[in-house]
Amino acid sequence: xxxxxxxxRILNALQSGFPLCxxxxxxxxxxxxxxxxxxxxxxxxxxxxxVLTRFGPLYNADRIGGxxxxxxxxxxxxDYENVAFIVNAQPEIAHNYRREHRLNMWFVGAGExxxxxxxxxxxxxxxxxxxxxRFPKEREYFVELRLTV
Amino acid sequence: MKLEPLDRRLIIATQSGLPLTPEPYRAIARQLNISPDxxxxxxxxxxxxxxxxxxxxxxxxxxxxxxxxxxxxxxxxDARVDELGARIGGLAFVSHCYRRPxxxxxxxxxxxxxxxxxxxxxxxxxxxxxxAILAPACRAEDVLYSSRxxxxxG
Numbered sequence: 392x393x394x395x396x397x398x399x400r401i402l403n404a405l406q407s408g409f410p411l412c413x414x415x416x417x418x419x420x421x422x423x424x425x426x427x428x429x430x431x432x433x434x435x436x437x438x439x440x441x442v443l444t445r446f447g448p449l450y451n452a453d454r455i456g457g458x459x460x461x462x463x464x465x466x467x468x469x470d471y472e473n474v475a476f477i478v479n480a481q482p483e484i485a486h487n488y489r490r491e492h493r494l495n496m497w498f499v500g501a502g503e504x505x506x507x508x509x510x511x512x513x514x515x516x517x518x519x520x521x522x523x524x525r526f527p528k529e530r531e532y533f534v535e536l537r538l539t540v
Numbered sequence: 541m542k543l544e545p546l547d548r549r550l551i552i553a554t555q556s557g558l559p560l561t562p563e564p565y566r567a568i569a570r571q572l573n574i575s576p577d578x579x580x581x582x583x584x585x586x587x588x589x590x591x592x593x594x595x596x597x598x599x600x601x602x603x604x605x606x607x608x609x610x611x612x613x614x615x616x617x618d619a620r621v622d623e624l625g626a627r628i629g630g631l632a633f634v635s636h637c638y639r640r641p642x643x644x645x646x647x648x649x650x651x652x653x654x655x656x657x658x659x660x661x662x663x664x665x666x667x668x669x670x671x672a673i674l675a676p677a678c679r680a681e682d683v684l685y686s687s688r689x690x691x692x693x694g
Contacts (some may be wrong), residue, residue, distance in 0.1 A: 394604075401597070402597060402599055402604075405596045405597040406596055406597050406598075406599065407594070407596060408594050408595065408596050409558075409594075409595040409596045409597075411565070411580045411583055411584055411587075411595070412580070413563060413565070413566070413576065414562055414563060415564065415565070416560075416562055416564070417562065427562060431560050431561075431562070434560055434597070435560050437597075438557075438560075440603075441600050441603050442599065442600060442603050442604065443597050443598060443599055443600060444598045444599065444600045445556065445557050445598045446557050446558055446560075446596070446597050446598070447554055447555075447556070447557040447558035447595060448551075448554045448555070448558065448583065448592050448594075448595045449592070449593045449594055449595070449596070449598060450551055450555060450586075450591060450592055450593065451590060451591055451592070451593050461638075461640065461652075475690045475691075478690070478691075479690060479691040484691060485691075485692075486689075486691060486692050487689075487690035487691035487692075488686040488688070488689055488690060489686065489687050489688040489689075489690055490611065490684040490685060490686050490687065491684060491685050491687055492682070492684045493646070494646075494647070494684075496690070497611070497684070497686075498690075498691070524643050524647065525641075526640040526641065526643070526652075527640065527641065528638040528639070528640055529638075529639045529640060529641060530622065530625065530638065530639040531629075531636075531637070531638050531639075532622075532625040532626050532628070532629025532630075532637040532638070532639070
């Protein structure tokens with residue numbers, strides 16, 4: 392993926408915040424010393440090229456009625472693909488990563504209520520006969536990640 | 541905090557992104573049949589209350605070359621975990637930082653901090669920075685690198 396200096400300046404500046412005003416692209420473009428039209432076309436291209444996952448408001452899922460619960464399993468290697476298939480098939484499972492540890496499958500159960508995520512974990516336990524370790528968050532120490540590019 | 545029905549409509553209208561037009565809040569307002577001022581006011585209020593974290597660009601780590609991610613985990617003295625969690629959560633290379641329940645005996649860790657780097661060596665350097673801060677209150681630590689994405693939505 393080729394990013395030029397303009398792309399980098401846009402990415403570095405717009406990760407932390409975008410104005411709330413009538414012409415926000417114009418305000419942001421002024422601060423970057425470029426035209427509004429150029430900023431918009433660069434953003435459009437970076438979205439199309441998947442340099443950006445999205446551009447816009449980032450909401451706190453917990454605060455809008457959703458819940459995420461992290462969970463992990465120790466899956467025998469011989470069963471790994473089958474278990475991944477079962478876990479991924481649950482609509483409440485949002486992410487699933489293989490990690491290098493005895494607990495080698497880590498996933499997030501998401502739902503409007505904790506019961507929805509819990510129901511998915513129970514279905515996984517029933518289908519795989521393996522225990523799911525739940526790691527619900529007790530406290531979040533939140534600060535936004537900013538990548539320097 | 542209870543969300544107003546209008547906030548809920550606003551979230552639904554904007555959660556996939558902001559329109560790429562010179563007056564994006566006006567475009568949203570038109571869609572919701574409210575005034576642009578109201579859109580700006582509601583978004584500002586949600587930002588104030590923490591429902592809205594920020595408006596901006598969400599970069600794709602992988603495409604930008606941040607291919608390694610390590611979930612660092614720490615067994616931190618309960619009396620100090622909140623103070624130290626807030627400190628490391630503030631570091632630029634930590635994307636998520638949470639206190640979670642221990643699951644003894646296999647899992648003594650109560651503090652999770654996700655670090656991202658171009659490669660594992662960069663993640664290890666970040667981990668060493670975390671260790672320097674946490675060491676006085678830390679009994680055990682580990683890092684779990686992801687080796688494969690099995691599912692990713694949203």
